Amino acid sequence: MDNNNAIRNIEVEVTLKGGQIHACILPSNSPLLHELYVALAHGDRPDPPQPGILLQLPLQGGTAAVSFLSTSLVSVTTKPAVLIKPQQGAAAGQGSPVALKSPAYFRIDDFLTPDENSQLLEYALANEENFEGSSVITDKQRRTDPQFRKSRVLFSIHKMKWRQVFINRIKLHLPQIASALGEENFQFDDNEVQLTASNDGDFFKRHADSDRNSAEVSGRIITFVYYFHQTPKPYAGGDLLLYSEDASRPAYDSGSNVIAIAPQNNCLVAFASHLLHEVDMVRCPSAKFADSRFTINGWLRREVS
Amino acid sequence: MFYTVFSTNDSPFMQWQSDLLEYSWKRAGQEGALIRLVATDDPQNLPTQKYAQCVATRLWDTHPETKDAYPVYNKPASLLEWVFRDRPEGTVLLLDPDCVFRRAIERRVAPGFPASQAWAHFSTDNPDEDNPFGLGERFAFLQDHCARVDLRIDPVMIPTLIHTRDLRKIGARWLELTGIVRENYRDGEGNRAWESDMFAYLAANAEYGLHHEPISLGICTNWEAEDAPDAPIIHYCNAVLNKDGNALFDKHRYKPWTRVDTANESQHASGSELIALLNAHIDNLLGVVSPAALNSHPVWRDGVMEGRVHDDLLLEYPREDKSLWLNHSGKAIWALCDGSRTIGQIGSELSAQFSVDRDSLTAQVQTTAGQLHATGFLDMR
Numbered sequence: 001m002d003n004n005n006a007i008r009n010i011e012v013e014v015t016l017k018g019g020q021i022h023a024c025i026l027p028s029n030s031p032l033l034h035e036l037y038v039a040l041a042h043g044d045r046p047d048p049p050q051p052g053i054l055l056q057l058p059l060q061g062g063t064a065a066v067s068f069l070s071t072s073l074v075s076v077t078t079k080p081a082v083l084i085k086p087q088q089g090a091a092a093g094q095g096s097p098v099a100l101k102s103p104a105y106f107r108i109d110d111f112l113t114p115d116e117n118s119q120l121l122e123y124a125l126a127n128e129e130n131f132e133g134s135s136v137i138t139d140k141q142r143r144t145d146p147q148f149r150k151s152r153v154l155f156s157i158h159k160m161k162w163r164q165v166f167i168n169r170i171k172l173h174l175p176q177i178a179s180a181l182g183e184e185n186f187q188f189d190d191n192e193v194q195l196t197a198s199n200d201g202d203f204f205k206r207h208a209d210s211d212r213n214s215a216e217v218s219g220r221i222i223t224f225v226y227y228f229h230q231t232p233k234p235y236a237g238g239d240l241l242l243y244s245e246d247a248s249r250p251a252y253d254s255g256s257n258v259i260a261i262a263p264q265n266n267c268l269v270a271f272a273s274h275l276l277h278e279v280d281m282v283r284c285p286s287a288k289f290a291d292s293r294f295t296i297n298g299w300l301r302r303e304v305s
Numbered sequence: 306m307f308y309t310v311f312s313t314n315d316s317p318f319m320q321w322q323s324d325l326l327e328y329s330w331k332r333a334g335q336e337g338a339l340i341r342l343v344a345t346d347d348p349q350n351l352p353t354q355k356y357a358q359c360v361a362t363r364l365w366d367t368h369p370e371t372k373d374a375y376p377v378y379n380k381p382a383s384l385l386e387w388v389f390r391d392r393p394e395g396t397v398l399l400l401d402p403d404c405v406f407r408r409a410i411e412r413r414v415a416p417g418f419p420a421s422q423a424w425a426h427f428s429t430d431n432p433d434e435d436n437p438f439g440l441g442e443r444f445a446f447l448q449d450h451c452a453r454v455d456l457r458i459d460p461v462m463i464p465t466l467i468h469t470r471d472l473r474k475i476g477a478r479w480l481e482l483t484g485i486v487r488e489n490y491r492d493g494e495g496n497r498a499w500e501s502d503m504f505a506y507l508a509a510n511a512e513y514g515l516h517h518e519p520i521s522l523g524i525c526t527n528w529e530a531e532d533a534p535d536a537p538i539i540h541y542c543n544a545v546l547n548k549d550g551n552a553l554f555d556k557h558r559y560k561p562w563t564r565v566d567t568a569n570e571s572q573h574a575s576g577s578e579l580i581a582l583l584n585a586h587i588d589n590l591l592g593v594v595s596p597a598a599l600n601s602h603p604v605w606r607d608g609v610m611e612g613r614v615h616d617d618l619l620l621e622y623p624r625e626d627k628s629l630w631l632n633h634s635g636k637a638i639w640a641l642c643d644g645s646r647t648i649g650q651i652g653s654e655l656s657a658q659f660s661v662d663r664d665s666l667t668a669q670v671q672t673t674a675g676q677l678h679a680t681g682f683l684d685m686r
Contacts, residue, residue: 038392108389110474113512115452172382172477175363176389 307337604644
């Protein structure tokens, strides 16, 4: 990766209607940075009136935040310059322009139809007794490690129609997903899909889903997580924390190189399998299985011909 | 933002249709962006348009799993790629390449509230388990592919006004169901349905709880005027026939850019308008202004402003930043172009008024009205 492509920290200053100015630091691949430019590009659309999108800017190293509607954004000032289209021949260096990078994940709202979404939840609830304790692979062995991962998994989805529903649907999205994540479009081997239930106190510590030293997971290219649950959401937490590609940087120092993605019913999130990520602890006051944070999670492997 | 969007490949057949649509879009003064989606395996050599933005998308002529060759797959596939990759935000006017504008469309839609042309002469029954989406028992196979089939579909078709957020919602399911309908549906003669994408579109919308308001948006060239009164779009999916039932214009046989003979009247007014538009585009391309037909009804175009300076008349069309001075005789012709008279009637009326030979004055009216039509100040009915 050359300097132009490297992820860099960007000093960002946003001006809102009324003249308020807020400043923070964001990595050049931050989805928020991307969303700021999208909001600027779309501007006010009075016909028909658009509600705008809620944006949140982390302040004071992530200990505070300012929230505002995308429609109230007036300008974005950055240092170094962030260019929507990279300029040919631009010199690399500390003060040189940075190309706006793709977000580190791809999100699809309303992934299933509403009836599919509710039937999938019914299916999960009807199969409560078939869920097993989750495992992790370490030293080429699959084992249970409640200090590292705590949740329950339904492996038998492999035999059910839901596996095919997901595979069929995600195949249609794959070109867009691969392109957005900087991967070439590829044919995938579809045998890795599982249903996970996370309840009170469950979590999954920081890890990557692909490991070049493990034959079992080395071929994973893209990880996807589909969220479903009762509405209104009967639990808190369970955010997917996605780390920047530069894993050598400290994780929580400024909040600038970790993205938190809150679970949203009927939403699918995809990201490169080699990225470090974790699942924040779930808090489910009722502790009922039906109130769990449910996910269909899977991995797209490059098909070996 | 308002997007007029149509899906094509990079064939010559699609090129002339795209050019004609683009000409009508500009002439109508349609606000927003014109997006030509081009499904191609050669994105480095995209076709070019004067005003439309050509957007390369992956070629989806053939279903990757079933190998079914059906170029219409490109429509949902290209739209899916565009809405997720380019992230447009706003109202999409979804057209087929064989559509042209009569006039600009002002209407915008909010998320969750699409509106479409009602599908004339197409109806559905009450849906239930044996009659998925009310489409009939030939669609019983949908039970195996849909979580629910007792959902009501809206009998609507292209053109459609839909918000980009709704397109993002239904896009993948629309494409998936198109493949399922192509694979499983057979008509009475055992054929797959050419309209599979439309059935799939209606079912996908029903599954997502999106209901289309049926409006008069686009008239097909084989429809009666009352099927889509005053629709702003003409859809020439069928041949334009004369009163004897012979084809005056058929997109499958048309060789661009040959003028279409207007001596025979079309069965439907929309057909005559389409041919007039096509001929005007050709004249525009060739720099020739053709005389207006004697039986056409010239009418002032909406949005044209009049200004009088001494004895002359200044016409202005602010949407396209155009203006034109009319002299004394031009002003007299213009005054009678209220849509109630034919060119021939205007000639007769003026010849009586000014005591001038009827034939020579009528020829002057034909020329002047033709110029005003070609420059976009007059519409022809």
